[in-house]
């Protein structure tokens with residue numbers, strides 16, 4: 001197996017590293033910061049547990065499950081979300097309403113008007129568009145499902161997943177599975193039925209799709225891989241030079257202990273796209289990276305709040321509530337992590353995670369903690385009936401949070417393919433290439449050609 005250098009110890013880099021190590025291969029992981037996990041980071045303060053990045057993982061394949069179980073000491077730390085996780089709320093007219101989970105609730109829900117519900121019935125009869133016509137997520141949903149479903153389902157969902165703007169995001173690249181449903185099955189409803197049948201058969205009877213986290217939060221996952229990697233992983237690294245050699249790649253780096261230089265057969269770079277240009281590649285490659293079309297990463301603030309349960313009138317009996325853009329609120333949504341997982345807040349209290357900013361309101365994300373509280377608390381008061389002061393506050397500001405797969409993203413991906421074609425042994429990967437969810441990042445690393 002080739003000797004591999006992996007730059008970046010987020011979940012993309014760590015997954016690949018553990019895969020190589022557990023198959024007896026040789027790799028070195030170089031991480032700039034003093035901790036692993038990248039976006040996946042938990043903050044424990046007394047009995048409160050705040051997630052700064054992802055709150056959970058959708059465990060959606062037997063392959064990912066087997067990978068998690070292969071990491072020493074991790075299996076017994078995995079916790080499954082409470083059944084309430086299936087219940088999600090969307091705000092309409094200032095109130096969170098449960099997203100329908102069956103045909104009866106879909107008919108009775110106040111989330112969509114009568115006309116909006118009828119419009120959905122037309123979906124199976126709408127023809128697929130030409131596969132080469134690139135369409136925004138918003139256009140696609142309006143075309144197939146109508147404006148109501150767009151405004152009060154997909155718009156808030158995209159705000160929740162990408163902190164993104166569905167008018168600008170490319171369906172084909174941002175939501176490839178939805179794009180494929182139309183292209184391969186002629187529509188969403190037909191495609192969903194076909195997928196349900198085939199995925200049951202493919203996964204076998206033993207696998208169960210579920211939402212998971214870890215007893216001490218998401219950060220436990222990268223930490224467990226880091227422990228298993230042992231001295232293959234180096235933190236606090238400053239990369240000094242990356243050069244192509246006859247046999248592969250020569251990488252030089254500094255750590256607080258001194259400088260090192262090593263040659264590798266392969267180089268896998270997993271840093272976010274906006275950090276790529278900062279790496280010390282030699283001139284030709286640096287120029288190619290400079291010419292890569294820009295990928296936007298909007299800012300997001302994540303505010304974790306402890307609250308007394310008696311101070312909140314909403315039962316918080318679900319995953320959380322997402323806010324459609326047309327509701328003109330100052331938050332993207334609020335999650336109820338302590339309703340899903342134990343040990344997130346002290347007895348009698350709940351933990352809330354509020355997302356602010358994104359493509360919708362980038363200016364709000366850059367506020368300091370006091371300003372943010374002044375914005376967020378009135379919203380929570382009005383949306384979930386929160387009174388009183390929070391018992392705990394943790395604020396994480398992401399200046400560049402999540403890669404946006406905007407219209408024209410095909411050009412970005414093509415340019416990356418071209419760079420790799422001119423530099424054998426080089427792979428540029430991470431959530432801007434493989435899809436932004438944690439499961440996509442893991443899946444990509446598991447399918448990476450070793």
Ligand SMILES: Cc1cc2nc3c(=O)[nH]c(=O)nc-3n(C[C@H](O)[C@H](O)[C@H](O)COP(=O)(O)OP(=O)(O)OC[C@H]3O[C@@H](n4cnc5c(N)ncnc54)[C@H](O)[C@@H]3O)c2cc1C
Nearest residue numbers: 008010011012032038039053054055271430431436437438
């Ligand atoms: C606020 C937020 C909430 C999210 N919520 C969810 C969720 O609920 N569910 C979900 O599935 N996904 C969620 N995501 C997305 C998901 O967490 C990320 O897409 C995923 O963790 C990215 O992993 P990565 O390894 O590709 O990149 P990163 O996590 O960004 O890791 C890249 C690593 O490279 C390192 N690095 C950078 N520059 C250098 C350098 N010069 N030298 C060495 N190392 C360097 C960084 O320090 C970092 O450790 C969320 C993301 C954010 C920001």
